Amino acid sequence: MVQQERARSTRAAIIGAAARIFEEQGYGGTALAAVATEAGVTKGALYFHFPAKEDLAVAVIEEQHAIASADGVRVQALGRPALETLVLICRGFALQLIEHSVMRAGIRLTFEASAFGHDVRQPYLDWSTRFAELARTAQDDGDLRGDLDPEAFALLIVGSYTGVQMVSDILTGRQDVLERLADLWRMLLPGVVAPDRQEHVPRLVDLFLGAP
Amino acid sequence: MVQQERARSTRAAIIGAAARIFEEQGYGGTALAAVATEAGVTKGALYFHFPAKEDLAVAVIEEQHAIASADGVRVQALGRPALETLVLICRGFALQLIEHSVMRAGIRLTFEASAFGHDVRQPYLDWSTRFAELARTAQDDGDLRGDLDPEAFALLIVGSYTGVQMVSDILTGRQDVLERLADLWRMLLPGVVAPDRQEHVPRLVDLFLGAP
Numbered sequence: 037m038v039q040q041e042r043a044r045s046t047r048a049a050i051i052g053a054a055a056r057i058f059e060e061q062g063y064g065g066t067a068l069a070a071v072a073t074e075a076g077v078t079k080g081a082l083y084f085h086f087p088a089k090e091d092l093a094v095a096v097i098e099e100q101h102a103i104a105s106a107d108g109v110r111v112q113a114l115g116r117p118a119l120e121t122l123v124l125i126c127r128g129f130a131l132q133l134i135e136h137s138v139m140r141a142g143i144r145l146t147f148e149a150s151a152f153g154h155d156v157r158q159p160y161l162d163w164s165t166r167f168a169e170l171a172r173t174a175q176d177d178g179d180l181r182g183d184l185d186p187e188a189f190a191l192l193i194v195g196s197y198t199g200v201q202m203v204s205d206i207l208t209g210r211q212d213v214l215e216r217l218a219d220l221w222r223m224l225l226p227g228v229v230a231p232d233r234q235e236h237v238p239r240l241v242d243l244f245l246g247a248p
Numbered sequence: 249m250v251q252q253e254r255a256r257s258t259r260a261a262i263i264g265a266a267a268r269i270f271e272e273q274g275y276g277g278t279a280l281a282a283v284a285t286e287a288g289v290t291k292g293a294l295y296f297h298f299p300a301k302e303d304l305a306v307a308v309i310e311e312q313h314a315i316a317s318a319d320g321v322r323v324q325a326l327g328r329p330a331l332e333t334l335v336l337i338c339r340g341f342a343l344q345l346i347e348h349s350v351m352r353a354g355i356r357l358t359f360e361a362s363a364f365g366h367d368v369r370q371p372y373l374d375w376s377t378r379f380a381e382l383a384r385t386a387q388d389d390g391d392l393r394g395d396l397d398p399e400a401f402a403l404l405i406v407g408s409y410t411g412v413q414m415v416s417d418i419l420t421g422r423q424d425v426l427e428r429l430a431d432l433w434r435m436l437l438p439g440v441v442a443p444d445r446q447e448h449v450p451r452l453v454d455l456f457l458g459a460p
Contacts, residue, residue, distance in 0.1 A: 064276050147359050160415055188431045192412065195428065199411020200404065203372055216407065219400045227438030 047085050050075045051099055054092045055141035063093055063148045090152045093145050100142020101159045104129055108166065118173035119180060119229075120243060123221065125170075126197065127244050130217050133201060133210060140210075147202070160198075164190045181230050189228060196220055218245050259297050262287045263311055266304045267353035275305055275360045302364045305357050312354020313371045316341055320378065330385035331392060331441075332455060335433065337382075338409065339456050342429050345413060345422060352422075359414070372410075376402045393442050401440060408432055430457050 053075035057066050068089055072082040086092040107128040112121055132139045149156045167190035174180040180189070200220055204213040221244050225237045239247070265287035269278050280301055284294040298304040319340040324333055344351045361368045379402035386392040392401070412432055416425040433456050437449045451459070 157418055160418055184435075185431075188428075189435065191415065191428060192408075192431050192435055195412035195415040196404075196408040196432070197411065198415055199409065200407035202414075203403065203407040203410055206369055206372055216400075216403060219397075219404050220408070223396075223401065223404055223439045224436055225439065227435045 043085075046075075046077055046081055050077060050082055050085055050092070051095055052138065055096050055099075055136075055138040058093065058096060058145055059137050059141040063089070063145060063152060068092070090154070093149075093152055094154055096138060097142045097145050097149070097154070097156070097159075099138050100146075101162075103132060103136065103138060104159075105162070107132060117177055117179065118170045119177070119240065122167060122170040122174065122193075123240050123244050125166075126193070126217065126221075127246070129197070130201070130214055133213060140205075143201075160194055163194050166190075167193050178230055179233055179236070180228055184228055192224075196224075214245065255297075258287075258289055258293060262289060262294060262297055262304070263307055264350065267308050267311075267348075267350040270305065270308060270357055271349050271353040275301070275357060275364060280304070302366070305361075305364055306366055308350060309354045309357050309361070309366070309368070309371075311350050312358075313374075315348065315350060316344060316371075317374070319344060329389055329391060330382045331389070331452065334379060334382045334386065334405075335452050335456050337378075338405070338429065338433075339458070341409070342413070342426055345425060352417075355413075372406055375406050378402075379405050390442055391445050391448070392440055396440055404436075408436075426457065 050071065054066070054071045057071055057074055061070075066089065068082060068086075069079060071092065072079045075082070086095065108125045111124045111128055114121070114124070116124065133143070146156045146159070164187070168186045171180060171184065171186035171189045175182060175184065175186065180186075197217070197220070200216050201210065201213050204210050204216045218241055221241050222237075225240055226234065229237055229240075262283065266278070266283045269283055269286055273282075278301065280294060280298075281291060283304065284291045287294070298307065320337045323336045323340055326333070326336070328336065345355070358368045358371070376399070380398045383392055383396065383398035383401045387394060387396065387398065392398075409429070409432070412428050413422065413425050416422050416428045430453055433453050434449075437452055438446065441449055441452075
């Protein structure tokens with residue numbers, strides 16, 4: 037049991053160290069020896085857990101998706117209306133990007149995944165499905181326009197989010213990522229919120245920015 | 249003169265061949281020998297023009313930006329109102345993505361550019377600046393809301409475009425890229441077009457989709 041516990045904590049330390057190095061150096065620039073040093077483990081221990089760099093990259097991507105999904109579950113458990121839930125999930129994702137190197141490394145590796153032949157469709161499909169469900173409920177609640185296509189809206193959120201945070205990373209090292217994503221909500225919500233709920237738009241943008 | 253002409257056409261053939269291989273294999277997976285074979289030139293000729301893989305990747309990125317910029321100039325020369333010009337530039341960009349492997353390769357290489365230490369900020373800054381100018385003119389024309397922040401709108405277009413085409417590539421190999429980008433305009437325009445010009449929104453979406 038103690039041994040299992042130690043193996044788990046070594047594995048977690050390696051993933052954390054790998055994330056910090058993948059985030060800075062990318063897949064191609066990361067050496068397993070540097071990850072072992074950063075994690076404070078022997079190369080033998082590293083190879084025991086992750087025989088190849090690809091295994092380590094896939095573990096970071098899976099950890100990133102697990103963190104983001106768990107936060108989505110946390111937000112849904114708040115039991116707020118579907119449109120607020122969607123906005124708050126997106127806020128959580130942005131905060132995690134700012135706070136966790138595993139998130140930033142996972143996203144960088146996802147963009148580079150063709151370099152190691154990893155199929156990255158699943159996280160995009162998972163988020164599209166979850167957002168489309170929330171959008172359908174928000175339509176039933178009367179918060180989103182009745183003529184909105186929930187799948188198209190979900191794909192637009194996923195695509196825009198992906199690109200807006202990426203361009204923010206390229207231009208400002210994600211210094212302005214919250215503000216740029218708030219702009220997405222500011223300019224997008226008027227076109228998708230039901231005509232008789234337009235007065236809620238500023239409150240939803242404030243919610244994204246941290247209002248209670 | 250004949251020699252200069254031949255050198256130019258060899259260089260163009262190499263860039264075209266490199267684009268086809270970079271698009272499929274990415275930066276890490278592309279071998280210069282394969283590019284020489286695809287271009288029908290000797291390895292010596294390839295190395296004469298591009299001493300390192302990085303030089304070839306930068307040439308493809310620059311060619312992509314040159315093609316896209318030239319198309320932007322073509323659209324601006326049509327002399328249409330600024331908001332229509334912006335929509336048509338974005339249409340041209342989407343069509344080029346579908347038609348030209350140099351565009352697709354350039355974008356893939358831009359996403360992977362950290363692998364070869366190339367600074368990719370300039371194209372994003374160029375497009376943001378140009379779109380912000382068009383947005384300011386469209387405000388003066390009364391087509392965009394007076395309280396819109398033109399820089400924020402420009403950055404949102406650049407970011408959303410980047411991500412929407414990327415997610416379309418991941419999920420459908422860009423089969424649905426025009427439709428996904430039309431959804432961006434459908435859902436975004438109502439929130440940014442001036443209240444008394446809302447009836448133009450469907451026409452602008454049709455313009456993006458190819459209406460005259």
